[in-house]
Amino acid sequence: MNRHKLINEFRNIGIAEGMELEVxxxxxxxxxxxxxxxxxxxxxxxxxxxSGSIFMPALRLGSPMELTEDDRNMGLTVKIKVLxxxxxxxxxxxxxxxxxxxxxxxxxxxxxxxxxxxxHAQEAAKGGLDYIIHNGGKALLLGVDIYKLTAMHYVEDIxxxxxxxxxxxxxxxxxxxxxxxxxxxxxxxxxxPWYTIQDMAYKKGLIKDGYIGKCRFMFFDIxxxxxxxRKELENDPFRLYGLK
Numbered sequence: 001m002n003r004h005k006l007i008n009e010f011r012n013i014g015i016a017e018g019m020e021l022e023v024x025x026x027x028x029x030x031x032x033x034x035x036x037x038x039x040x041x042x043x044x045x046x047x048x049x050x051s052g053s054i055f056m057p058a059l060r061l062g063s064p065m066e067l068t069e070d071d072r073n074m075g076l077t078v079k080i081k082v083l084x085x086x087x088x089x090x091x092x093x094x095x096x097x098x099x100x101x102x103x104x105x106x107x108x109x110x111x112x113x114x115x116x117x118x119x120h121a122q123e124a125a126k127g128g129l130d131y132i133i134h135n136g137g138k139a140l141l142l143g144v145d146i147y148k149l150t151a152m153h154y155v156e157d158i159x160x161x162x163x164x165x166x167x168x169x170x171x172x173x174x175x176x177x178x179x180x181x182x183x184x185x186x187x188x189x190x191x192x193p194w195y196t197i198q199d200m201a202y203k204k205g206l207i208k209d210g211y212i213g214k215c216r217f218m219f220f221d222i223x224x225x226x227x228x229x230r231k232e233l234e235n236d237p238f239r240l241y242g243l244k
Contacts, residue, residue: 001030001031001032001033001034001039001212001213002033002034002035002039003034003035003039003042003043003046005213006033006039006040006043006212007043007046007047009212009213010043010044010047010212011047013208013210013212013217013219014138014208014219015044015047015048015138015140015219016047016048017047017048017049017051017052018048018049018051018052019047019048019052019138020048020052020053020055020118020120020131020132020135020136020137020138021044021048021052021053021054021055021132021137021138021139021140022055022056022129022132022137022138022139022140022149022150022151022222023044023054023055023056023095023096023139023140023142024056024057024093024096024139024140024141024142024144024148024149024150025040025056025093025095025096025140025141025142025143025144026093026095026142026143026144026215027040027093027094027095027143028143029142029143029144029214029215029216030142030143030212030213030214030215031213031214031215036094036098037094037095037097037098037099038098040095040142041054041095041098041099041102044140045117045118048118050118050119051118051119052118052119053116053117053118053119053120053121053123053132054099054116054117054118055114055115055116055123055124055129055132055137056092056095056096056099056100056114056115057092057096057113057114057115057148057150058090058092058096058100058107058108058113058114058115059090059091059092059111059112059113059150060082060083060084060085060087060090060110060111060113061080061081061082061083061090061091061092061111061183062080062081062082062083062090062091063080063091064078064079064080064091065079065080065081067079074170074172074173074176074186075169075170075173075186075187076169076173076184076185076186077185077186077187077188078183078184078185079177079182079183079184080182080183080184081181081182081183082111082180082181082182082183088101095142096115099115099117100115102117104117105117105121106121106122106124106125107124107125108124108125108126108128109125111180111183112128113128114128114129114150120132128150128154129150129151129154129222130154132151132222133151133154133222133223133226134223136221136223137221137222137223138219138220138221138222139151139218139219139220139221139222139225140217140218140219141217141218141219142212142215142217143215143216143217145195145198145218146194146195146197146198146218146225147192147194147195149194149222149225149226151222151226152194152197152226152229154226155226155227155229155230155233156233158230158233158234159233159237160237160238162238162243163189163237163238163241163243166187166188166189166241167185167186167187167188168186168187169184169185169186170186173186189241189242189243190241190242190243191241191242193229193232193240193241193242194229196232196240197225197228197229197232198225200228201220201224201225201228204228206220206221206224206225206228207219207220207225208220
């Protein structure tokens with residue numbers, strides 16, 4: 001793959017001038033890309049143009065670490081180190097990390113950050129993905145699935161406490177792994193609810209997918225899919241999470 005081919009492929013799937021994009025990606029899913037991550041970024045920028053915007057995750061999180069026997073005895077299911085603000089590499093992937101470090105990209109503060117480029121780049125620092133979710137933004141998943149779609153978290157304010165408590169670490173765990181230094185989850189539901197939403201979206205014809213070279217992509221309207229999740233959380237969240 002090279003810049004010219006990527007531009008053609010992105011345009012063929014529907015990425016157009018003036019579009020607002022939330023992008024999650026795996027560079028390795030493409031195989032070889034001439035120029036690497038920067039080539040993918042520049043191709044996306046060329047497609048949305050100066051009247052569009054691109055948002056990518058900039059969470060200060062490393063890769064999940066192996067759990068010790070003590071961790072498992074305390075109920076931990078995920079253990080991730082919070083990285084310094086200026087960390088060059090994170091678990092967001094080389095495309096997102098390269099994007100964040102560009103001089104023309106604006107990044108928010110805190111641990112759960114978003115980076116933005118383009119006409120609405122400032123919105124990334126002000127409200128993360130709020131703007132793009134509610135203003136016709138599109139999601140482009142490159143080599144990853146719905147479990148990388150950060151926008152899904154933005155409707156979890158209505159998640160019942162009985163469900164959110166499944167993931168909440170105990171006081172003992174929080175003492176050992178302070179929240180400002182670690183991202184910890186201490187449980188998991190019987191089913192993966194976001195995959196249920198992904199299947200629903202496919203059945204409704206909301207997701208366009210295919211391949212760009214070796215990379216499997218998914219392309220869709222963010223709110224079309226995220227609103228399915230919100231409706232399920234409103235109607236029957238315990239069934240969605242396999243707790244009923």
